Amino acid sequence: MQAAAPGRATGTFVGKKVEAMSQDLGKLKGAVGRLDTRMREIRADTTDATQRYLNILAAMNSKLQVGTTPGNPVLVQQWNEAQQQLKRIETNIARMNSLSNDAGAEASVAGYLLDSVRATFTLSGAVDEDHVQLRALEDEVNQSVVTIDRLLNELSDDLNRQTSHLASERRNLTAMSISIKNGERYGSSLMNRALAQAEVKASMAARRPLSPDSRPLVVIRFDRPNVQFEQALYDAVSRALDRKPETAVDLVAVHPKVGSSAQVILNSTAARRNAENVLRALVEMGLPATRVNMTSMPSAAAQSNEVRVYVR
Structure with missing residues (x-):
């Protein structure tokens, strides 16, 4: 996101405030851009971890379906690898929480800046050009508010979905460990099945x-x-x-x-x-x-x- 191009300097007190707030807007947009980049990186890593986990799970289920020796070391190794992928997802959930907190802080900055822009309209000593620039500035700050709001909503959805998925797959992996110990597939966690009915x-x-x-x-x-x-x-x-x-x-x-x-x-x-x-x-x-x-x-x-x- 690029900062708003400043208008013609008017030299008035209000004009100087517009210049200062334009600089603040540029910093805000830079921060929002970095937040968006972080979210895309977290999503990409979570997607990769999930795909790897599901591939490992499919391989274990396939082997257990046809039967194998109790405590097969290959399956034990795969189970450990699956655990590592779930740990990656857990780490990314923590990163999402941190990102959500940072986005909330920028939402506060955006709200304060929007309040400041609107308050500046009431100051005396402005020329018409000052108010033209203020209106443009207000529009861009509003756009940043909307962007941050969208980011927070998407983060909330991702957090809820990944937290629920992680809890469910941990239970399934616990059930899988029993299957590996006995060398035959039992299926998904009984707790997950019971929960599904209640859900x-x-x-x-x-x-x-x-x-x-x-x-x-x-x-x-x-x-x-x-x-x-x-x-x-x-x-x-x-x-x-x-x-x-x-x-x-x-x-x-x-x-x-x-x-x-x-x-x-x-x-x-x-x-x-x-x-x-x-x-x-x-x-x-x-x-x-x-x-x-x-x-x-x-x-x-x-x-x-x-x-x-x-x-x-």
Whole structure:
């Protein structure tokens, strides 16, 4: 992404602010470009690891299907290689999390810059050319906001998909180790099969719209840095699952509907990122992503960003 070409210097106070903000926009675009490059690199490595893993798995299944000696060292070696590919995927999930945090930081920068551009329109002492350049600058900052938002959404999808895939394949590989030990194929993990049956009911429940009268099971308020919510969330959802094993979860990212439009955009992005962190925590706790539905909404009553957790 290239920085906006600066317009004719006007020499006014506003014109100088436009020049400074144009430089900030150039830095932002450079940062966004680097984020996009990192995401493409992570995706390429994850795809390669997944393909290698599936090829190894197919070779092991083929050998076990026709029968082999118990504890066949060739299969043991292949099993170890498959584990290494899953570790690559796990490493890439950590890289995605880091990338998501960095993208969130750039979203904050973009929101602040957009707010600054719009505030500059109200300053006195500007000439017509200053406002022409400000409008062009506002358009480009908005474009960067959209790009970062798309990046965050794609990262969230990738994280959820890869986290779920990794958990499932680890269970399958555990079952495979028993097959190798005995020299015959048993099939996929029984836990995965049991989960698949429950997922049909749970995913159907997750698709139904949330009742407006529903009360949240948990409300996580992100009114300070590093909010520790995992234990309380785990306890609450565990109790819900004990009562109803096919429970589905709704996550609603709520952000305050106050301040300038740039601030609302910034709050919305932060709230959605918080909800994605809650979603990843649930998946890491063992709840399949297919059981979770995530939405967002503004609230005039909310004092800070929060995530409301509903179960049904």
